[in-house]
Amino acid sequence: MPDRRKDIYEGAVVVVQKGPYMKTCRVSQGRSFVFGKKGEGQFTLNLDGALGCAFGSSFKMERISNKLFKIIQIKENTNMEDIVKESGEDNRNICDDGRSQKLSPEEISQLKDSGLTGKEVIQTLTENSLTFKSKTKFSQEKYVNKKQRKYDEVITLQRPSLRLLNNMYYTQDPLKIANLRIDMLSQILCYANVQSGGRFAVFESGSQGLVTAGMLHRMGTTGKLVQVYQGYHPQREAVDLMNFTEQELEVLSFINFSKLPDLDLESLKNGKESQTRSAAKTEVIAENREKASEDIKVEAKESNGESEKMCVDEEMKKVPAEAPKEGAGDEDNNKSAFKRPRKFVRTLVEDVEVSSSVLGGQIDGLVVVCRQHPVNITRELLEFLKPGHPFVVFSPYKEPLMDLFMEVKAQGATNLRLSETWLRHYQVLPMRTHPEINMSGGGGYILCGARVMSQ
Incomplete structure (x- = not known):
């Protein structure tokens, strides 16, 4: 039985945070949520893997189909020390002319779609950058953190608080x-x-x-x-x-x-x-x-x-449920034990x-x-x-x-x-x-x- 104050339970509202992007979702078994704007950047995420995990946990997004992802809990995020091998003393001789990256946008997109992990994509980007090694350690850390938010595909599920909700709305x-x-x-x-x-x-x-x-x-x-x-x-x-x-x-x-x-x-x-x-x-x-x-x-x-109506599930879609277990003949037994919380007592x-x-x-x-x-x-x-x-x-x-x-x-x-x-x-x-x-x-x-x- 999960602790409702510390662990994510069915029916709980969580703040899904991916970099600066935040969205509220009510976790429910067998449901998925649409994130991002319409177009190539939009994707669907199933949050079943978060049930029973502690609030504040980080999860790796794993692709199921073209734009459908599931989440798997991870213990450690990408460590910058594994990527940065050497650094320069200052940035005075670095010219930001947009030609420091050898890889084209099409090649970077192919890397991402080829199944490489976020860490491997970031490692490839740093190796093909002409100016990365000459940057200071602080600049390299800033560069890696920026690429992590874009390619690492790691999300954090936070417990809703006044500060988080206010920052999300603002x-x-x-x-x-x-x-x-x-x-x-x-x-x-x-x-x-x-x-x-x-x-x-x-x-x-x-x-x-x-x-x-x-x-x-x-x-x-x-x-x-x-x-x-x-x-x-x-x-x-x-x-x-x-x-x-x-x-x-x-x-x-x-x-x-x-x-x-x-x-x-x-x-x-x-x-x-x-x-x-x-x-x-x-x-x-x-x-x-x-x-x-x-x-x-x-x-x-x-x-x-x-x-x-649930105000947090405006873009919610159903994911195909698993086959019912043997012996579950009644429709009531197939229904989820989750009861939607009452809005008015x-x-x-x-x-x-x-x-x-x-x-x-x-x-x-x-x-x-x-x-x-x-x-x-x-x-x-x-x-x-x-x-x-x-x-x-x-x-x-x-x-x-x-x-x-x-x-x-x-x-x-x-x-x-x-x-x-x-x-x-x-x-x-x-x-x-x-x-x-x-x-x-x-x-x-x-x-x-x-x-x-x-x-």
Whole structure:
């Protein structure tokens, strides 16, 4: 029985990493996944060989057919010392004119298709390079590492984490997550004082559920987290990719913005339940009652697991299964024992009841992450925040937060701070530590503060 925290099990989501390329896949027996763009660079990979192996293991891609590969676990990657025999003192006399490699692209492609291993292909390339031996050891290592990513055909299966998911989304398209970098995400969690046992609310749109996943990861199995959303469904793609257990998902509940409860201080003192707010009372709701009723039916059906879709298997294809063993006559015995994890641990009605109870009792922290103008949303949600407790608002643009700054200041907020973080990555290697040449242009803006109430 594999350890679900350390080993890859059936139904687990893994981050497949091949050089800088990353993709999430849900491992399932007898299924394969398509990688790369359409054309010659596209290939299909079967991940059955990863079941039972530890997260972080490296695997060798072995060709089954033209573009179908299986994976075999390897203990050691290509060692540069086996390839580099001698090196030069400096690179001043090396001229990069594109003619240093004797082999043509067609000959290199034939080498790759002839069945040679990645190490043998790299060895052949270095032997046919006119300038490889005269390069310094550092340059040779950089050259070999570059060729390894291209020809070695080694992948690593990582356990999904906030950093990996954030880097994957940011590399694909920063606008897909509203320019939310990992350093800004960590600051949001810090400023909101997200911790185990607390009661928090988050409004998230346009960031693939990364903030909700980060808050849920910090809270563990104790506390309450309410995700407020607009439209038909909450954004929770990152939550589904984090391999949370059902016990951890019980902390999370959902409520539509149109169903927020009324907060009456007198009723709270008397212990009475709060009533549901009328949809006409809010200024930011665009959906009508007919769409809301359809939403209830769709989400209730999804909560029962009848029409649930796996967000990580968009390009998944079936691989021919092995012949059934003798004695396996029933169809149920031929089916996999894997049960798809539930996306929603409660029904829609139960989620609204739990969320209304948490918001009615007031929350310890509020987080708003959205692309749209946050003034109306933040104004409505600040009513549920306890006095003296923090709120954090993230936006990819500065101007909406400047408007919100004046709005919350007039309402009585204190310790307000509008900030932007400047981030630059460093390469840290022996005798070669320096800032990286390329850096991100911006990671968005954060407005944080605390709510206060006048006597």
